Amino acid sequence: MNEEYDVIVLGISLMECILSGIMSVNSKKSASVTPLEDLYKRFKIPGSPPESMGRGRDRSVDLIPKFLMANGQLVRMLLYAEVTHYLDFKVTEGSFVYEDGKIYKVPSTKAEALVSSLVGLFEKCHFRKFLVYAANFDEKDLRTFEGIDPKNTTMREVEDVIDLSGYALALYRTDDNLDQPCCETINRIKFYSESLQRYGKSPYLYPLYGLGELPQGFARLSAIYGGSYMLTKPIGEIIVQNGKVIGVTSEGEIACCRQLICDPSCVKDQVESHPIKNTDDTNSCQIIILQNQYIAIVNTTVETKELEEEIRPALVLLEPIEQKFLSISDLLVPKDLGTESQIFISHTYDATTHFETTYDDIKNIYKRMTESEFDFEEMKRKNNDIYEED
Template sequence: MNEEYDVIVLGTGLTECILSGIMSVKGKKVLHMDRNSYYGGESASITPLEDVYKRFNLPGSPPNTMGKGRDWNVDLVPKFLMANGQLVRMLLITQVTRYLDFKVVEGSYVYKGGKIYKVPSTDKEALASSLMGLFEKRRFKNFLVYVADFDENDPKTLSGVDPHKMTMRDLFKKFGLDENTVDFTGHSLALYRTDEYLDEPCITTINRIKLYSESLARYGKSPYLYPLYGLGELPQGFARLSAIYGGTYMLNKPIEEIVMENGKVVGVKSEGEIARCKQLICDPSYITDHVKKVGKVIRAICLLNHPIANTGDSNSCQIIIPQNQVKRKHDIYVCMISFAHNVAAEGKYIAIASTTVETNDPESEIKPALDLLLPIEQKFISISDLYEPTDTGTDSQIFISRSYDATTHFETTCDDIKDIYRRMTGTDFDFAEMERKKQDIFGDAAE
């Protein structure tokens, strides 16, 4: 194993696998190791169902009513892909889409006053929505039309707004939107987790709402996609990509030591041998003295034998419970998928509720979400620490990913990938450059 690599990657979580794929495509020699026997790290999908029971230390095996254990693929971290978002672009550019099949998530809902409502995200839906009164609907429609037409480089579309100076709070005021509308717009369209965005320049929020609307426009039911057989398929797809470009993969490799010289990484020791490298990418669990804890996330994986009430019997949906509705500082999320995605036995559903922990009784914090899911056949609770690196990697050349947050989409994960890429290469991740590279490598087959 005494070989020289440009990059060694530890852990096969999604962030690590995407970076491994991208670095391989860029011509780097990559070695990718994981101490686990399965792909995905924190973002794995666990099968069969018996293994999920074991993982959460539940006595006995699943009852027969749960169907075949092999029919289950249970995600540990619930996330959907924005149809027009960064991860889908990364999948298309790297052609990992060849290994995956996606389904559109059937609906996106928001919680208000104890009930759930479909999120209106087009002017037509806004006019039909029972979330708002008649006059508010018109104001909201005008706001959505403004956002859809908004083009930073065309002063005519700005209506006198300086998007880099005016706060989002003031833009909402300009359109006369009430508190409730602001709440669901910020949290279920712009997908903010807290209300800090209100006092920041409105350009970011406008772009986030545009992303939501454009993602929705692609498929119509919701802006979200989900891969058949579970999210564990994503890291495996990027692992295949890396392998095509000569990347080497090793599962079940205990990592004994990260070898440093003069404060800089020079290799990784496993089973007595050292593989040398110039740069190292890893998740926080591999190098605990270079990370700090920044919070906790609670996730409750709930197995159901029914769709969630008031979602029109959807086989999949997302529900956002904005913080203000339940007097919290962070939103609560529910992601639901089902047998329609080859992740559960026939007629069964998996709903995962998650939020950022704020008290000493995390389970009570997700009660509003769990109440929407009743009756629940089986529940698995996980509470995970959230870590972020304290080391930018400029000196050590060690680049550590952040833990997966409570959000139910991959945009924050993609921001982390682009951030690590920037620190590793000194240049921004350029989608256009990757597009061109793809053309060179795949020629016409890339279409």
């Protein structure tokens, strides 16, 4: 471990593994310093899982309930870096919305909009017209505006099927977008539709063997380009000299570095101690439910102190429930940009259904580290990989 690196990455979560892979591909010398029974221990459930749940090794429960958007930036990154060589994906069977005690298929095509019982009879044609408008919208082409100024017209003024388009298609978690310029919402609906068109059933992709496959794929990419991984190494101290990071200690050894990437858990004194703005001063709540051979995940941004009551409508749909696990994850952000200390801290995962905000954070950290915009061309395989793959 007593070596010098350009970048040291603390942690092996998805964000850290992607950044480690990017730095290794760009010829930076980097180092990354970790079953069902564990699920019971994590949530402090007494006893062991009942036999009806099967063998622990047969289950892999993701603690961050997210999907990949089929036309999203993370999928694009996987393709450019050829990490897809190590992964298999499954298209989810559909995208649905809960309304008035019932589950409805989200109408995201012209044909579905006309037959969906989620949209009223007199709204169908209007909503179909709006979907066509969103699909053709291009903020660089004035001809697609059709008399609407997307920079100054609010979403509330554009269309009437507000709840459906904002939550189910644009994937907003609140209705704050209604009084904002409609350009962003229309682009998000278009993005949803483009993701849906890739494979037909839904806009979401999921790794066949769970989300843990994603960091493993990028970790392998980093290793191909010379990145080192030090597993089960406890993090001792982050050494800072004259305001800049110079290394990390572990078990009496020192690894020197010019830059450091880590998640908030490694530097708790350097993250904001108050709730993040625009999150209703709340945390992220995730509930994992096991029912026979099914695993269901319900997550939300908590708005009251009654965590379980907030997702009660979803729990009713999942009854009977054999075992329930409740976890609250704080939303943490770094206090500063890290450009002075060269310690770059990631955000914690939010309650969105996808990884697009995670990609935004990766892109932001990359820009702060390199003082240049992220370019997908930087992720393409080069001829200087140190290991020859089959």
